[in-house]
Amino acid sequence: MAAARQAKPLKQKLSRFVDHFRNDWQIYLMLLPTIIWMIVFLYKPMYGLQIAFKDYSIFRGVAASPWVGFEHFQTLFSNDQFLRAIKNTIIISALNLLFGFPAPIILALMFNEILHATYKRTAQTIVYLPHFISTVIIAGIVTTAFSPTAGVVNTMIGWFGLDSIYFLTKPEWFRPIFVSTGIWQEAGFGSIVFLAAIAGVNPSLYESAVVDGASRWQMMWRITIPSIMPTIIIMLIIRIGNIMEVSFELIILLYQPATWSTADVVNTFVYRQGLESGQYDVAAAAGLFNAVVAFVLVMTANTLSRRYSRTSLW
Amino acid sequence: MSNVILQHIVKRYDEIEVVHGIDLTIAPKEFVVLVGPSGCGKSTTLRMIAGLEEISDGELQIDDRVVNRVAPKDRDVAMVFQNYALYPHLNVAENIAFGLRIRKESKEHIAKSVSEVGEILGLTPYLQRRPADLSGGQRQRVAMGRAIVRRPKVFLFDEPLSNLDAKLRTQMRAEIKRLHKRLGATSVYVTHDQVEAMTLADRIVVMNDGRIEQVGSPMDLFMNPANTFVAGFIGSPPMNQLNGVVEVTSDGLQANVSGITFELLESTQVEPGQAVVVGIRPEHLSLHASEHSSTIPISLDLVETLGSEALLHATVGEVPIIIKVETHGNIDHLHNVKEVFAPMNLVKLFDMQSGLAIDRKTVA
Incomplete structure (x- = not known):
């Protein structure tokens, strides 16, 4: 009986889906490439995740390699380099969050205050541009700019009669350089989503505030920021979900053994373990750990946000 | 209380002029309604008074102070x-307090004002709710609360009721009227709804195409429209307008509308042969002849029943005409109406070319 009762709604749901599909098949067709992409690049590789719990050898293949339980995780957590990579990931991500997250919001608020249309458009284009430059070239620019001999930074330091610093070999300089490069590259592009949110604010809210006597500063604090708060929170949740994913290519391109102590993150560690040392199983375990932490973080952030601000990603 | 004086106010966007020099004096405590079709410049005029739009030309005074650049x-x-x-x-509560907080009023003053306003508008039970949790009427009341809490010199209303359904609109209209009586503040109200204008205004300003067509009390506008535009805009349904020609016959001066004659007073300022528009309000047309009335033969198309009243849609020759009659609970006899009567003293005359009324005051 119970099963029959359950079966009916399911059947109804199915037939409703079929109806939808028949009416709007073009939309589902457009969705198809993304679904295929996700299956091929995100779901199928999940099959390989099991090697995190196996003594994997390329010759035996994924299925035939023997199970070893949590051995690789034990190896990892007794490895100082891995622990250091976790610590570095968290520190760099925290700095990114602290400085990199507000940057596009501030930029968007500033753009919003520019009244001259041409000036605004030009300024926006200029700050969007770095986003479209390949990471390799960005790393090249950074390396050149901070070079001890010809770099613009050291040249300027020289004007004050100070000795030049070989920034990229100094562990204490890596994080500031990395984080500010990230801001320079992405803040402009990241501001688009906040500008769109600001554009969506009902203009009569501002007019009403003008009549009430609010200054532009007050309008920004009391209208613009609260109005775009839902967008800010959604972006923050996404950001927290990606906290373990620091820009891997840029680190690979900028770090060197001298700066590993502050620059080596989980992803670069996985890369070295997996591809350079051929320990695929240990690398998979490290990657899986990363993913689990990210999953927990995004779930927590979303739940908290839903509870306290009625805004959530899902 | 403050007056508002507009002297030859002009609004230009680049080369396009949308308000062409408006002159209007609003007395202290007066409730003035700007009414007109969309795009007539009424909202722009209001926004210029508020300071949300720059005044391109002319002078605006509030409380005897020029405020163009204020x-x-x-x-x-x-x-x-x-x-x-x-x-x-x-x-x-925070919405109502916004203007006071911006002006850095004391906490006690804000709390007192908000609770007073909440009381006046019946919002006290909702003070802690967010706008999203309120009905349309309640939101509109909060918006009014935000305006009255500051006790300003002048209230400006920009079509405040057009987002509400018909029933709520009627209710809020009465509330605004009561509120104005209670606070007595100078008010300028913009609407495209002539019923709102008629019911709320001390004086109505009818605007069209960036110009003022007529200013007057609701009854004055209703009885003595200055031109065919006002005649067609004020009143629901609007005034019937029939094209005719002035003739001199043995009976005296007449307006001839394709064979139907309307007697005119000898003193009427018209020339024989002048093309005129004869205007007669639907409610002034009668099913019964009186001593000085013109007979209008009609062919009836449709009877619209409103309950106590009915609208007869008919044609005179080719021209559509509407007659508003009382039903007295029965509409059967209305389907056989063949002719209606226009009392001479209620017929309006306009010059066809200029559209202006040919002077003949009708006293209500």
């Missing part, structure tokens, strides 16, 4: 917007 906040006006303009992230 910031909106220093004009001491409050505005109620069509879409309420409530802050979604603030509750009702």
Whole structure:
């Protein structure tokens, strides 16, 4: 009986889906490439995740390699380099969050205050541009700019009669350089989503505030920021979900053994373990750990946000 | 209380002039309604008074002070917007208090004012709610609360009721009227709804195409429209307009509308042969002949029943005409109406070319 009762709604749901599909098949067709992409690049590789719990050898293949339980995780957590990579990931991500997250919001608020249309458009284009430059070239620019001999930074330091610093070999300089490069590259592009949110604010809210006597500063604090708060929170949740994913290519391109102590993150560690040392199983375990932490973080952030601000990603 | 004086106010956007020199004096405590079709410049005029639009030319005075270059906040006006303009992230009390907080009033003063306003508008039970949790009527009341809490010199209303359904609109209209009686503040109200204009206004300003067509009390506009535009805009349904020619016959001066004659007083300022528009309000047409009335033969198309009244849609020759009659609970006899009567003293005459009324005051 119970099963029959359950079966009916399911059947109804199915037939409703079929109806939808028949009416709007073009939309589902457009969705198809993304679904295929996700299956091929995100779901199928999940099959390989099991090697995190196996003594994997390329010759035996994924299925035939023997199970070893949590051995690789034990190896990892007794490895100082891995622990250091976790610590570095968290520190760099925290700095990114602290400085990199507000940057596009501030930029968007500033753009919003520019009244001259041409000036605004030009300024926006200029700050969007770095986003479209390949990471390799960005790393090249950074390396050149901070070079001890010809770099613009050291040249300027020289004007004050100070000795030049070989920034990229100094562990204490890596994080500031990395984080500010990230801001320079992405803040402009990241501001688009906040500008769109600001554009969506009902203009009569501002007019009403003008009549009430609010200054532009007050309008920004009391209208613009609260109005775009839902967008800010959604972006923050996404950001927290990606906290373990620091820009891997840029680190690979900028770090060197001298700066590993502050620059080596989980992803670069996985890369070295997996591809350079051929320990695929240990690398998979490290990657899986990363993913689990990210999953927990995004779930927590979303739940908290839903509870306290009625805004959530899902 | 303050007056508002507009002297030859012009609004230009680049080369396009949308308001062509408006002159209007609004007395202290007066409730003035700007009414007109969309795009007639009424909202633009209101926004210029508020300071949200720059005045391209002319002079605006509030309380005998020229305010052309004065910031909106220093004009001491409050505005109620069509879409309420409530802050979604603030509750009702905070929304009402917004203007006071911006002006850094004391906490005690703010609390007292908010609770007073909540009391006046019946919002006390909702003070802690967010706008999203309120009905349309309640939101509109909060918007008014935000305006009255500051006790401004002048209230400006920009179509505040057009987002409400018909029933609520009638209710809020009465509330605005009561509120104005209670507070007695100078008010300028913009609407495209002539019923709102008629019911609320001390004086109505009818605007069309960036110009003022007529200013007057609701009854004055109804009885003595200055031109065919006002005749067609004020009143629901609008005044019937029939084209005719002035003739001199043995019976005296007449307006001839394709064979139907309308007697004119000898003193009427018209020339024989002048093309005129004969205007007669639907409610002034009668099913019964009286001593001085013209007989209008009609062919009836449709009877619209409104309950106590009915609208007869008919044609005179080719021209559509509407007659509003009382039903007295029965509409059967209305389907056989063949002719209606226009009392001579209620017929209006307009010059066809200029559209202007040919002077003949009708006293209500």
